[in-house]
Amino acid sequence: MNQIVLSLDIGGTWIKGATYSCEELSNAYFHHTLPQPLNMVKRESCLAAPFTIHDFQSALNELIKDLLSIRGELCSIAISTAGVVDYAGKRIKFVAPHLSSLKNIAWVEWLKNEFDVPVTLINDANATMLGAAPLGYLNGLKTIGVMPIGTGLGFSVWRNGRVWTPDFSYTLLGCIETPDGNFDQWASIVGLAKRYPDIALEDLFKMDKYKVCLKSYLEGLVKIVQTAYYMYHTNEVFIGGGLADLVVHVGFPLEDILNNLLKDHPLADGTIPSIRLLDEGNRLPLAGAAMLGYGEHIAQKSRWIKPYSAISTENAYDASLHLEKMTHDEFVRLLWKAEQEAGVWLEDSLSDLSLVIGRVVERLKSGGRLLYVGAGTSGRLAAIDTVEIACTFGFPRDKVLTFIAGGVADASIEIECDFEEDASSVPEMLAASLGKNDVVVGISVSGSAYYVQSALAFAKGIGAYSVLIQEEDVKDLPFCDKIISLRTGYEIVAGSTRMKAGTATKKILNFLSTATMVSLGNVYGCYMTHLECINEKLICRAQHILQTLFGLTNDDSFTLLEKNRFDLKRTINFILKDNQYHE
Numbered sequence: 055m056n057q058i059v060l061s062l063d064i065g066g067t068w069i070k071g072a073t074y075s076c077e078e079l080s081n082a083y084f085h086h087t088l089p090q091p092l093n094m095v096k097r098e099s100c101l102a103a104p105f106t107i108h109d110f111q112s113a114l115n116e117l118i119k120d121l122l123s124i125r126g127e128l129c130s131i132a133i134s135t136a137g138v139v140d141y142a143g144k145r146i147k148f149v150a151p152h153l154s155s156l157k158n159i160a161w162v163e164w165l166k167n168e169f170d171v172p173v174t175l176i177n178d179a180n181a182t183m184l185g186a187a188p189l190g191y192l193n194g195l196k197t198i199g200v201m202p203i204g205t206g207l208g209f210s211v212w213r214n215g216r217v218w219t220p221d222f223s224y225t226l227l228g229c230i231e232t233p234d235g236n237f238d239q240w241a242s243i244v245g246l247a248k249r250y251p252d253i254a255l256e257d258l259f260k261m262d263k264y265k266v267c268l269k270s271y272l273e274g275l276v277k278i279v280q281t282a283y284y285m286y287h288t289n290e291v292f293i294g295g296g297l298a299d300l301v302v303h304v305g306f307p308l309e310d311i312l313n314n315l316l317k318d319h320p321l322a323d324g325t326i327p328s329i330r331l332l333d334e335g336n337r338l339p340l341a342g343a344a345m346l347g348y349g350e351h352i353a354q355k356s357r358w359i360k361p362y363s364a365i366s367t368e369n370a371y372d373a374s375l376h377l378e379k380m381t382h383d384e385f386v387r388l389l390w391k392a393e394q395e396a397g398v399w400l401e402d403s404l405s406d407l408s409l410v411i412g413r414v415v416e417r418l419k420s421g422g423r424l425l426y427v428g429a430g431t432s433g434r435l436a437a438i439d440t441v442e443i444a445c446t447f448g449f450p451r452d453k454v455l456t457f458i459a460g461g462v463a464d465a466s467i468e469i470e471c472d473f474e475e476d477a478s479s480v481p482e483m484l485a486a487s488l489g490k491n492d493v494v495v496g497i498s499v500s501g502s503a504y505y506v507q508s509a510l511a512f513a514k515g516i517g518a519y520s521v522l523i524q525e526e527d528v529k530d531l532p533f534c535d536k537i538i539s540l541r542t543g544y545e546i547v548a549g550s551t552r553m554k555a556g557t558a559t560k561k562i563l564n565f566l567s568t569a570t571m572v573s574l575g576n577v578y579g580c581y582m583t584h585l586e587c588i589n590e591k592l593i594c595r596a597q598h599i600l601q602t603l604f605g606l607t608n609d610d611s612f613t614l615l616e617k618n619r620f621d622l623k624r625t626i627n628f629i630l631k632d633n634q635y636h637e
Contacts, residue, residue: 058092058126059351060118060169061344063178063336064135066153066205067244069099069114071121072340076129079348082341083188083516084490088334089341095120107155111164130354131165131173132347134181134339136206138224141460142477143174143346148224150206150238172350176481178339179208179225180217182294184484185342186332187212191292192487195452199279199288201227202295202339207241207278211286215452217485219461220286227282237281240274243297259306272308276315283327292330299335342484349480352515353508356532360502367499367525367555370548377547389553392546396554399541400561402527406538407565413519413536414493414566415573418453422491422518424570426456427509429475431552432497432523432559433458439563445592447571448584448623454567457482459505479509490517495566497523497559499540499551501531510534523562525555538562578603578626587620596622604629 056075063070072091082089097117100109122128135156137149146156165173176184183192183200192198197213209227211218219225228238239245247255250267258264279291293308301308309331320326332338362368371392377385414424426436437456444451456462460474488494494513496506501524510520511533520534527539540562542554571577576584581599585592593615599622600611618625 056126057129057351058124059344059347060121060128060131061091061340061347062114062117062131062133062135063181063339063343064099064101064133064156065178066101066136066150067099069097069117070336070340071095071097071117072344073121073124073126074341074344074348075126076348076351079344080516083345083348086188086190088185088189088337089344091340091344092124092126093121094340101155102152105155107158107161110155111161114161128169128171130171130347130351131169132343132350133162133173133175134178134343135175136178136208138226139175139177139180141474143176143481146175148226172347172354174346174350174478176343176346177208177210177224178202178295179210180481180485181339181342181346182208182292182332183210183212183217183342184345184481185334185338185340186292186294187342187485187487188345189334190487191330191332192485193452196289197287199227199282199286199291201278201282201291201293202336203241203243203293203298204296204336205242205244206238208295209282211288212485215455215486216457216462217482218286225286227278227285230281237278240271241278241297243300246271255300256304259301260304272311272315275312276319279312279316279327279329280319280321283321283325288327290328290330292332294332294335294338296336298332301331302333302335345484346481349484349512349515350478350508353478353480353504353511353533356511356514357504357507358501358531358533360500365500365502366543367545367551368549369544371544371546375546389546392554393557396540396542396558397561399543400558402541403539403562404565406536407562410495410521410536410538411566411569411573414570417491417493417519418570418574420491422489422493423453423455424567425454425486425488425492425494425509426497426563427479427494427506428456428497429459429503429505431556432499432503432506435556435559435563436495436497437462438560439567443567443571445586445588446582447574447576448586449571449574449576455486457486457509459503475503475505477505479505480512483509483512488513488516488518492518493521494518495521495523496534497563499525499542499555499559501526501528507533523559525551583626584623587615587622593620596620596625600625600629 058073061072072094074089079089095117097113100113138147140147182202192212195214200210202208207228209225230237282288312329428436440454440456443449443454496510498506513520521536522534523538525540540558542558545553587593587596597611600606614625
């Protein structure tokens with residue numbers, strides 16, 4: 055039977071719903087098109103007073119009945135909604151007063167119990183982002199703000215391949231207060247209609263005689279975009295939602311007008327951010343939520359719940375030890391001994407690592423990317439490896455990414471504290487537009503982190519190559535293609551896998567990335583010929599490499615680097631083409 059995903063978009067005025075076949079979602083994802091729903095239904099949301107949560111649930115129930123009239127097996131429900139949704143997508147943490155009924159978790163529990171499928175919540179701006187990502191709108195090394203505008207204003211930030219949450223916070227751009235009201239009120243098209251009750255909203259955008267009425271609204275949008283730049287350094291802002299639907303319908307050139315206004319009013323640093331209209335409008339959050347539901351269905355099918363008693367690293371290295379009674383010398387020698395043991399045992403995993411390196415090189419040569427996914431220490435170790443690859447080997451920054459449970463912003467100095475390890479990473483994989491040529495390396499010492507499992511399961515489900523780095527020596531798991539075992543055994547401090555397991559993880563990542571870069575030709579002999587000259591030490595290193603390889607003097611090597619804009623690879627190519635320096 056055809057498997058279907060139910061997608062809901064809950065706003066202050068309407069509940070919009072659609073069903074999609076999993077086959078259509080898969081095809082749309084790979085062909086970079088907007089998925090076509092099997093059917094769509096719209097109802098008043100019944101959220102504002104005098105309605106109650108029961109009225110809302112009744113409206114929701116009627117809408118779902120209409121949607122599920124089509125034959126098919128429901129496998130997942132995903133819900134796009136206004137307000138702040140928790141990281142795991144299970145509840146709404148904050149919402150505007152007129153939507154406060156949504157914070158009552160009873161309606162979500164009702165959906166789970168009634169249909170017995172995964173139910174996932176996502177903020178409407180993030181859902182719009184997930185709808186836009188497969189269409190190719192989100193790419194490159196830049197920061198993009200996604201801003202759906204309807205009853206209110208949503209805002210989400212995508213930066214260099216990832217959903218961006220500075221300081222582990224949510225982007226509440228609409229809540230910014232001004233003497234003339236908050237940004238939600240400024241941008242709201244419902245609010246705009248109330249300001250001019252005698253003018254049809256379509257006419258306001260369609261008829262020239264209302265240009266003066268519209269001027270202050272458009273200038274307000276420009277101010278909001280400029281504020282977003284100051285807060286998040288957004289190079290571009292994408293406008294979607296009901297506003298996009300409206301202006302596309304009437305043929306109003308919103309994108310051109312706003313971009314011209316931005317050019318006329320450059321920011322303090324001279325920057326002129328740009329605006330792009332998402333013509334798909336309100337179809338994007340429905341499609342994005344459906345993609346999320348599809349991804350969660352894939353991840354949940356192969357989820358492996360490991361009993362706590364089976365996690366070997368929770369056992370003590372030597373339960374008879376009293377570490378607190380040992381001298382410093384005794385303790386560090388014990389740590390050294392344990393680390394040496396772990397290093398020796400790691401040798402048995404080198405053949406598996408070699409096989410993985412070969413697959414990674416193949417995928418990267420085909421245009422794919424290397425994506426690390428981890429929680430806690432595992433994610434941070436991966437991030438250390440990632441940030442060094444570009445400057446050491448000159449490899450494109452957008453081709454190697456790290457995803458850390460809770461978000462990458464400030465991950466080096468903060469630790470997740472709200473079950474982020476147990477959350478799904480499917481939204482982040484979707485926002486990154488994970489493809490068949492990509493490699494996802496998940497790091498979970500226990501193997502139990504669902505944040506890692508879900509990324510690997512989704513990757514495997516769409517044909518990307520998925521690898522798990524874990525402590526235990528296991529040959530096969532349902533959610534990944536290959537396992538690299540750390541074999542580090544029990545920790546001196548029971549359960550503290552930042553120690554032996556952390557050291558072994560760093561070694562594996564070092565071996566994996568370095569061997570891959572060497573295989574891709576980013577090293578000559580034992581020299582990093584593609585390094586970035588981004589500080590004085592690296593310029594000196596580049597000079598030394600040129601002197602060693604070509605017998606240049608110190609002055610000549612510096613002159614040639616300077617001539618080639620301190621690009622070592624370009625300098626070497628220049629030398630090889632110039633007989634004066636070629637040996």
